[in-house]
Amino acid sequence: MSKKYDAIIIGGGHNGLVCAAYLAKAGRKVLVLERRHVLGGAAVSEEMYPGFTFSVASYVVSLFRPHIIRDLELAKHGYEVIPMDCSFLPLPNGDSLARWSDPQRSRREIARFSRKDSEIYPEFGKVMTHMGKLAKAVIDYPAPDITSIKPKELSNLLRLGRTFKDLGPDLLHLNTKLVTMSALDFLDLWFESETLKAPMAVSGIIGTFQGVRSPGTAYVLLHHYMGQLDGAFRSWGFSKGGTGGISMACARAAESFGAEIRTEAPVQQVLIKKGNAEGVVLENGDEIIAKTVISNLDPNRTYLKMVGEKYLEDDVLKEIKRFKLRGSSGKVNLALDRVPEFSCRPGDGDHIRGDIAIAPSIDYLEKAFDQAKYGEFSTRPYINAVIPTLTDPSLAPPGKHILSCFVQYAPYNIKEGAENWPKYREAFGDTVVDTMAEYIPGLKDSILYRQVLTPWDLEQKMGLTEGNIFHGELSLEQLLFQRPIASYAKYKTSIPKLWMCGSGTHPGGGIMGAGGELCARSMLTSRSI
Amino acid sequence: MPIKSPFFARTSALCNSMNWKEWAGYYAVSSYGTLHDPEYFAFRYSAGLLDITPLFKYRVKGPDAAAFLSRIMVKNIHKLGVGRVSYCCWCTDAGKVIDDGTVMRRAENEFFVTSADPGYSWFSRFLRGYDVVLEEISEEVAGLALQGPTSRDILKQICDADLNNLKFFSTVKARADGFEIYVSRTGYTGDLGYEIWVENEHAITLWDAIMSAGKNYDIRPAGLDALDVTRVEAGLILKDVDYFNALYALIDDRMSSPYELSLGWTVNLDRDPFNGQASLKAEKENGSKWAIVGLDIDWPQLESLYAKHGLPPEIGSHAWRSSVPVYISADKKYQTGYATSGTWSPILKKNIALATVEKKYENIGNELRIEMTVEHKRYTVPAIISKPQFFNPERKTSNPNSQSDE
Numbered sequence: 037m038s039k040k041y042d043a044i045i046i047g048g049g050h051n052g053l054v055c056a057a058y059l060a061k062a063g064r065k066v067l068v069l070e071r072r073h074v075l076g077g078a079a080v081s082e083e084m085y086p087g088f089t090f091s092v093a094s095y096v097v098s099l100f101r102p103h104i105i106r107d108l109e110l111a112k113h114g115y116e117v118i119p120m121d122c123s124f125l126p127l128p129n130g131d132s133l134a135r136w137s138d139p140q141r142s143r144r145e146i147a148r149f150s151r152k153d154s155e156i157y158p159e160f161g162k163v164m165t166h167m168g169k170l171a172k173a174v175i176d177y178p179a180p181d182i183t184s185i186k187p188k189e190l191s192n193l194l195r196l197g198r199t200f201k202d203l204g205p206d207l208l209h210l211n212t213k214l215v216t217m218s219a220l221d222f223l224d225l226w227f228e229s230e231t232l233k234a235p236m237a238v239s240g241i242i243g244t245f246q247g248v249r250s251p252g253t254a255y256v257l258l259h260h261y262m263g264q265l266d267g268a269f270r271s272w273g274f275s276k277g278g279t280g281g282i283s284m285a286c287a288r289a290a291e292s293f294g295a296e297i298r299t300e301a302p303v304q305q306v307l308i309k310k311g312n313a314e315g316v317v318l319e320n321g322d323e324i325i326a327k328t329v330i331s332n333l334d335p336n337r338t339y340l341k342m343v344g345e346k347y348l349e350d351d352v353l354k355e356i357k358r359f360k361l362r363g364s365s366g367k368v369n370l371a372l373d374r375v376p377e378f379s380c381r382p383g384d385g386d387h388i389r390g391d392i393a394i395a396p397s398i399d400y401l402e403k404a405f406d407q408a409k410y411g412e413f414s415t416r417p418y419i420n421a422v423i424p425t426l427t428d429p430s431l432a433p434p435g436k437h438i439l440s441c442f443v444q445y446a447p448y449n450i451k452e453g454a455e456n457w458p459k460y461r462e463a464f465g466d467t468v469v470d471t472m473a474e475y476i477p478g479l480k481d482s483i484l485y486r487q488v489l490t491p492w493d494l495e496q497k498m499g500l501t502e503g504n505i506f507h508g509e510l511s512l513e514q515l516l517f518q519r520p521i522a523s524y525a526k527y528k529t530s531i532p533k534l535w536m537c538g539s540g541t542h543p544g545g546g547i548m549g550a551g552g553e554l555c556a557r558s559m560l561t562s563r564s565i
Numbered sequence: 566m567p568i569k570s571p572f573f574a575r576t577s578a579l580c581n582s583m584n585w586k587e588w589a590g591y592y593a594v595s596s597y598g599t600l601h602d603p604e605y606f607a608f609r610y611s612a613g614l615l616d617i618t619p620l621f622k623y624r625v626k627g628p629d630a631a632a633f634l635s636r637i638m639v640k641n642i643h644k645l646g647v648g649r650v651s652y653c654c655w656c657t658d659a660g661k662v663i664d665d666g667t668v669m670r671r672a673e674n675e676f677f678v679t680s681a682d683p684g685y686s687w688f689s690r691f692l693r694g695y696d697v698v699l700e701e702i703s704e705e706v707a708g709l710a711l712q713g714p715t716s717r718d719i720l721k722q723i724c725d726a727d728l729n730n731l732k733f734f735s736t737v738k739a740r741a742d743g744f745e746i747y748v749s750r751t752g753y754t755g756d757l758g759y760e761i762w763v764e765n766e767h768a769i770t771l772w773d774a775i776m777s778a779g780k781n782y783d784i785r786p787a788g789l790d791a792l793d794v795t796r797v798e799a800g801l802i803l804k805d806v807d808y809f810n811a812l813y814a815l816i817d818d819r820m821s822s823p824y825e826l827s828l829g830w831t832v833n834l835d836r837d838p839f840n841g842q843a844s845l846k847a848e849k850e851n852g853s854k855w856a857i858v859g860l861d862i863d864w865p866q867l868e869s870l871y872a873k874h875g876l877p878p879e880i881g882s883h884a885w886r887s888s889v890p891v892y893i894s895a896d897k898k899y900q901t902g903y904a905t906s907g908t909w910s911p912i913l914k915k916n917i918a919l920a921t922v923e924k925k926y927e928n929i930g931n932e933l934r935i936e937m938t939v940e941h942k943r944y945t946v947p948a949i950i951s952k953p954q955f956f957n958p959e960r961k962t963s964n965p966n967s968q969s970d971e
Contacts, residue, residue: 140590141566143683151701155686159812166815 041067041326042565044316046303046342047499047538049077052332053286053297054552055537057108060293062560067324068287068295069316071302071499074280075287077332078498078505079547081280085485087433088371091278093489093498093505095367095422095440096120096391098272099262099546100282101176104553113288116276118427122390124381125235126475132380133231134387137271150229160226164261166207167214171262173199175543175550178526178558179516214254215512218247220398222254234401235393238418241444243506243545245362247405248398256510259544272391274424275547278431282547306331306342306534313534328533328565330555333499334507335359335520335540343531352530355521359540360514363491363503364408366446368468370439371432371485376423376476389426394419394471404445411451413464416471418444436484443468448491448502457492464490506545507538516542527555535559567592570618571707571768575776579786586789589619589681594788602882602911604791608754609912612713612779613787614772617760620666621683622706625676627697634668634676636691637840639823641833645670650734650749653831654823655687660844661811661820663687664804665828669736669749677736677747677762681804687812691840707768711775712758712795714960715782720759722778723771724748728759733962741767742774753792755799757960793884797908797919800859800953802826806886807857807905807919822848825855825921827953856927859955860891860904860948862916862935867946874940880916884908891920892934895945901926904935904948910955917955918948926950 043059045052048070056066074080078093097117105115125133133149135142139158146154173196180192200208214222219240223233239260240246240253247253275281287297306329307315315325331338339348339356348356375384395401395418404414425437432438446464448454465488473479491503500507508514517525520540527535537555539545559565567587570576576594584595593616596604607613625634634642638653645651647670654665666680678684685701692699711720717728726739726748736749744767752758763771776784793803802808811820822845823832834846864878871878889904890897907918918935926933929952934945 136566138566140587144568144590152686152689155683162813162815 041065041324043067043328043330044069044324044326045330045332045537046306046316047071047077047332048075048283048287048297048299049332049538050079050283050286050547050549051537051539051552052077052330053283053290054104054108054549055330055332055556056295056297057286057290057293058553058556059559059565060290060295061108062556064565066290066295067326068290068297069301069303069318070297070299073300075297075299076280076283078500079279079283081278084369084487085371087436088438088485089278089431090369090438090487091275091280091424091440092369092487093367093494094279094547095424095442096272097275097279097282097547098260099548101548101550101553103176104549108286108289110285110289113285113292115282115285117273118276119271119273120390122387123235124387124390124392125231125395126378126380126392127231127396128474130380132378133235134381146229146232149231150227153227153229153232156226163207163210164258166203167211167258168262170199170203170211171258174516175262175548178554179519179542181517181525214258216251217254218249218251219253219257220248222257230398234395234398237398238393238395238401238420241401241405241418242420242442243365243504244509244511245360245364245408245447246511248401252511255512255515259510259546274422274427276428276430278424279547286549303342305344306531308343308347308531311347312532328535328559330535330537331529332538332552334361334501334504334538335536336361336501337499338529338536338540343529343534347531349530352521352523355523359520360509360511361448361502361504362509363448363494363500363505364446365442365444365503365505366413366464366491367489367494368441368443368465369487370441370469370483372437372439372482373484374435374478374482375426375437376439376479376482378475379477380475384426388423390422392421392423394421394475408445408447411447411449413446413450413460413467414444415467417446417468419468419471421472439472441468441472446491448495448504454492454502457490461488461490461493464488507540510544515544519544527558570616571765572616572618572709572772574769575772576616576786584788588789589621591619593619594786596788596790597786600882601788601790604785604787605794605911607783607785607787608713608756608791608795610714611783611785612711612715612719613785613791614775614779615710615712615787615792617708617710620708621680621701621703622708622762623678623680623684623688624700624702625678625697626674626700627695628674629695629697630674630676633691633695633697634678635837635839636695637688638668639832639839639841639845640668641836642668642676644833647673648735648737650736650751652734654826654828656823656841656845657811658841658844659811659820660822660841660848662808662823662826662828663811665802667749667751671736671738671747682810705765706762707765709761709771709775710752710758711761712752712754712756714757715779715784716758719775719779719782719784720748720761723774729965732964741771744770746771753799753801754795755801755954755956755961756795756958790883793886794882794908794910797884797906797917798910798913798956800919800955802857802919803906807921821855822853824848824853825857827857853924855902855921856924857919857921857953858927859951859953860907860918860920860933860935861951862907862918863947863949864916867916867937870937870939870944870946876940880909882909882911889918890936891922891948892936892945893926895934897934897945901933913955915955919953922950
């Protein structure tokens with residue numbers, strides 16, 4: 037078969053689908069090839085137990101770019117996101133802290149721990165809103181290369197510079213702190229209460245192999261603050277039907293513009309002729325020819341598996357091998373026969389309809405990291421849990437619920453070696469259930485089914501190398517014009533006609549769609565397609 | 566989710582309209598009846614009783630209490646006599662207003678401060694070095710505003726304070742039936758009136774005593790809708806409506822100095838350092854950009870606009886609080902400012918508004934144009950600049966058998 041495509045996209049994750057939609061909308065002939073039977077990559081919904089639809093990996097959304105929703109008419113294609121009202125922190129001593137969209141309610145809650153913090157909290161929100169504006173200028177455009185003097189790069193840089201300048205000196209200084217400090221040091225600039233700081237600081241470590249006291253984590257914190265739902269900065273929400281709902285909306289949009297999508301079509305490798313990408317070879321041996329190939333896979337897979345070391349220059353190979361993945365988290369999804377009831381705040385009230393953090397203190401979080409440093413999963417991990425069925429009853433049978441737990445730290449490289457993770461999978465699952473059961477006494481009796489995903493499983497199932505949920509750590513040296521590598525950022529690779537559009541490109545992980553969009557735009561504006 | 570004030574058992578039983586709103590995290594009655602007019606007329610012709618518990622309340626005690634408050638407030642609190650009350654605002658270093666409220670000197674070294682936004686964090690930033698204790702007592706102390714011409718006669722029945730001689734903006738500790746209260750001759754209606762502060766445990770007893778004593782004086786529980794009309798008539802600005810807290814304002818354009826809020830009279834510049842002093846000095850010297858003014862909106866022209874559509878003037882009895890453009894001429898070529906709140910004044914028979922306009926247009930008697938939407942169409946009508954204090958009855962400041970005294 038040799039139907040000629042303008043582009044073949046390897047991987048039907050949300051970025052691949054967004055990229056496909058933009059290219060198809062511009063009139064290009066696009067084929068998306070997904071290895072699995074289901075689309076979405078890590079933003080995927082699957083019925084793992086009869087009647088229960090899990091957001092298997094990625095589970096909440098905030099960062100998805102609003103202009104992509106408009107451009108691709110995603111609302112028409114089933115993009116539905118329901119904002120969360122609360123962030124809940126149960127504490128081991130029977131106390132708890134709930135932060136609400138209602139500012140006075142939050143103030144009263146926080147004041148029980150620190151009156152000062154309760155009043156500074158809105159000021160922090162104001163500053164982060166300003167930072168979010170900056171973030172928007174950063175993530176909605178290809179990252180300007182500060183080492184280049186090409187007019188286009190300079191104008192990009194200038195635009196970014198203007199946004200910076202508009203922040204004013206105070207916020208600029210703060211921004212410098214943000215990229216260099218630890219999440220905790222950054223929060224210390226405002227707050228005194230550990231009970232407040234711990235659940236805020238965790239935004240700085242999600243998906244990284246760092247602790248809340250590690251320098252650089254303040255930036256990751258901002259990354260999680262950049263979100264925007266319905267015009268409101270910083271808000272997070274549930275995707276109706278699970279996060280796969282977003283991927284499916286992107287897929288339908290892509291198809292409506294004429295893109296072709298095939299599932300269960302695993303790609304063996306990129307077809308390279310005379311140094312150029314000319315198509316792909318499927319695992320079944322079929323060759324499909326295309327003018328360009330776009331990889332939605334992470335940088336490691338793209339370069340080392342799809343291309344192969346023999347096609348790589350030595351410097352590129354070195355850089356790719358040094359690219360930090362270091363998955364640090366796992367996922368435990370539970371099907372429950374009832375609403376989980378927290379002993380510190382019983383009932384199925386609004387407090388458990390948002391996100392629930394197991395992050396009782398800074399030391400708790402740091403100890404959890406300590407174990408990971410030496411190749412063990414945390415015996416008392418940081419957990420970010422949600423019960424999406426309280427907001428979206430379509431995910432489970434009536435009266436039944438899903439407790440979805442994001443768990444950190446679970447280092448990919450356990451000391452026995454990553455390939456031994458399957459032996460520890462159930463023990464890891466038990467740890468998570470035991471931890472949650474300390475806050476939800478009836479939890480164990482209510483579990484109908486348990487799905488445990490270690491970083492090893494995320495790699496095997498989702499193709500996330502080393503189980504890194506962001507296709508590579510969000511540390512400063514791997515961001516902006518250095519994402520994934522300094523010599524080949526901006527969605528290009530070292531192989532002509534091979535592009536990248538996944539989370540391993542600027543602006544990075546989370547369900548944003550930005551990589552997919554920016555890759556498509558870069559290709560179109562440079563007339564590469 | 567708002568909480569209930571200590572008066573909730575009484576206010577909820579009386580609130581036939583079920584018309585509530587959220588005020589600083591409390592449930593607050595908007596109007597007890599479906600229409601708020603009777604409550605408004607109670608404020609102006611008899612007495613209205615309003616739950617003001619949601620105000621934030623602080624006790625400042627210690628040898629340096631006056632010095633500490635002078636550091637924060639734009640006013641020199643050293644000069645405030647014992648038993649006197651001061652209306653003030655407080656500013657950032659840039660001289661932009663954070664909030665406004667009252668400071669009451671209960672004793673040489675003890676003050677009671679009220680604010681609209683939580684102020685503990687801000688105040689406590691400046692505690693350093695002062696021998697003073699700052700306590701928030703917002704949820705320990707309940708408050709009632711008893712406002713209107715018969716308020717003095719009612720209050721006399723329930724406490725031993727010498728109200729005939731309690732002057733405007735004064736405060737006194739008094740005994741009610743078995744418990745203590747603080748009475749201050751203050752309020753937000755621009756009328757004769759008092760605010761009464763009581764420990765939560767005696768709140769209901771106080772309410773019952775006032776309501777019972779008020780029976781012969783046509784007392785009426787009143788909600789925030791009626792208050793809003795009276796405060797516009799009195800030219801009293803409201804945070805989050807006529808201006809914004811500088812700590813929370815997202816952009817500088819949303820911040821205002823005391824001068825820009827026409828609160829220059831509250832600022833004592835030449836004294837020991839206080840927050841915003843340098844910026845305010847500079848502004849005083851160089852001039853301010855904005856001023857808050859009163860607008861007296863031309864009625865005949867408004868009436869003729871309605872007549873054009875075959876309608877009588879349709880103007881609600883509620884005060885409004887949306888931003889309305891103010892122009893210098895009917896062609897709308899230049900917008901000099903915006904009105905932020907306004908109302909039909911039943912007592913003045915005038916259509917009035919509070920507006921922020923460029924300083925150069927602030928002179929009383931100047932004619933500007935305010936936008937008016939009539940039957941879905943936007944017009945402008947003349948609006949004459951006047952003092953924001955539209956209504957200022959003698960009884961507000963006078964005492965029986967004596968001359969008016971501020």
